Amino acid sequence: MLEIIDLTKKYKKLTAVDALNLTIKDGEFFGLLGPNGAGKTTTVRMISTLTPKTSGDIVIGGESIDRNLTSIKAKIGVVPQQNNLENEMSAWENLEVHGMLYKMPKEKRRQKIDEMLEFTELTDRKDDLTKNFSGGMKRKLMIARALLHEPELLLLDEPTVGLDASARRKMWDLLKRLKSNGLTVLLTTHYIEEAEVLCDRVGLIDKGKLLRLDTPNNLIEEVGKITVEYFADGKTHEEFFPTREKANEYAGSLEGDVRIRPSNLEDVFLKFTNRRVES
Numbered sequence: 001m002l003e004i005i006d007l008t009k010k011y012k013k014l015t016a017v018d019a020l021n022l023t024i025k026d027g028e029f030f031g032l033l034g035p036n037g038a039g040k041t042t043t044v045r046m047i048s049t050l051t052p053k054t055s056g057d058i059v060i061g062g063e064s065i066d067r068n069l070t071s072i073k074a075k076i077g078v079v080p081q082q083n084n085l086e087n088e089m090s091a092w093e094n095l096e097v098h099g100m101l102y103k104m105p106k107e108k109r110r111q112k113i114d115e116m117l118e119f120t121e122l123t124d125r126k127d128d129l130t131k132n133f134s135g136g137m138k139r140k141l142m143i144a145r146a147l148l149h150e151p152e153l154l155l156l157d158e159p160t161v162g163l164d165a166s167a168r169r170k171m172w173d174l175l176k177r178l179k180s181n182g183l184t185v186l187l188t189t190h191y192i193e194e195a196e197v198l199c200d201r202v203g204l205i206d207k208g209k210l211l212r213l214d215t216p217n218n219l220i221e222e223v224g225k226i227t228v229e230y231f232a233d234g235k236t237h238e239e240f241f242p243t244r245e246k247a248n249e250y251a252g253s254l255e256g257d258v259r260i261r262p263s264n265l266e267d268v269f270l271k272f273t274n275r276r277v278e279s
């Protein structure tokens with residue numbers, strides 16, 4: 001569905017995305033996980049054709065984005081990190097304008113608007129101005145809008161950033177419904193739990209480079225399923241073990257504050273970079 005080949009973006013001396021290679025399969029829910037500034041937004045913007053790439057290629061459904069921009073644009077739906085709704089328009093009007101921009105015939109457009117409002121649970125609020133919406137409702141409307149023209153690939157840039165815990169969980173449910181419908185999704189996030197809960201495979205990205213790419217489980221197993229966390233010399237240390245027995249054995253040799261827990265993707269990131277994703 002999506003092939004990214006040696007994709008690079010340079011801003012003067014800064015290489016924001018550095019020879020990125022990855023392939024996303026049909027129906028896959030793929031996550032790019034990395035801290036702020038890792039190059040996630042730049043990658044999504046290049047795939048969305050909003051930011052020109054410096055070099056490399058992006059192939060969507062067999063077509064390079066350098067070839068046929070109009071047909072590529074029809075294949076993708078984009079949900080940017082920042083709200084870019086028309087705030088003085090109602091939810092319905094925002095969707096109507098999008099459908100017209102994508103040249104959807106009136107009957108089909110109206111039918112999809114109803115369907116998307118229903119899917120995102122915004123039907124009751126369809127006539128309200130979006131400036132009066134909560135952060136979670138705005139994000140849901142942006143998803144409804146991105147799906148309206150029936151794209152093959154949905155790009156979600158940090159879909160839950162700025163949302164409170166309850167709105168984030170509701171958004172995860174909505175994204176899980178998309179996943180069960182078989183849509184191909186590329187999501188960026190710096191939330192560990194989000195990547196673990198939603199993604200079939202995860203690419204760890206830091207300073208523009210892809211460090212690792214696999215299922216969350218495989219990545220965690222590569223590092224060690226069990227973490228021993230202990231406090232010494234004024235800071236917290238982590239050691240990783242393949243089994244609880246080995247972790248127990250090691251923990252037994254330590255003094256003071258010791259915790260044994262399942263490893264997560266934050267530990268994987270820490271192991272490969274010495275830095276945390278959620279800092």
Ligand SMILES: Nc1ncnc2c1ncn2[C@@H]1O[C@H](COP(=O)(O)OP(=O)(O)OP(=O)(O)O)[C@@H](O)[C@H]1O
Nearest residue numbers: 011014016034035036037038039040041042043158
């Ligand atoms: N228009 C620009 N001009 C110059 N540098 C930029 C520009 N856009 C991004 N950068 C730089 O490129 C790097 C990657 O930024 P990017 O926004 O892609 O990261 P990110 O992983 O999406 O982080 P965030 O979630 O905070 O947006 C950063 O160092 C950023 O400062």
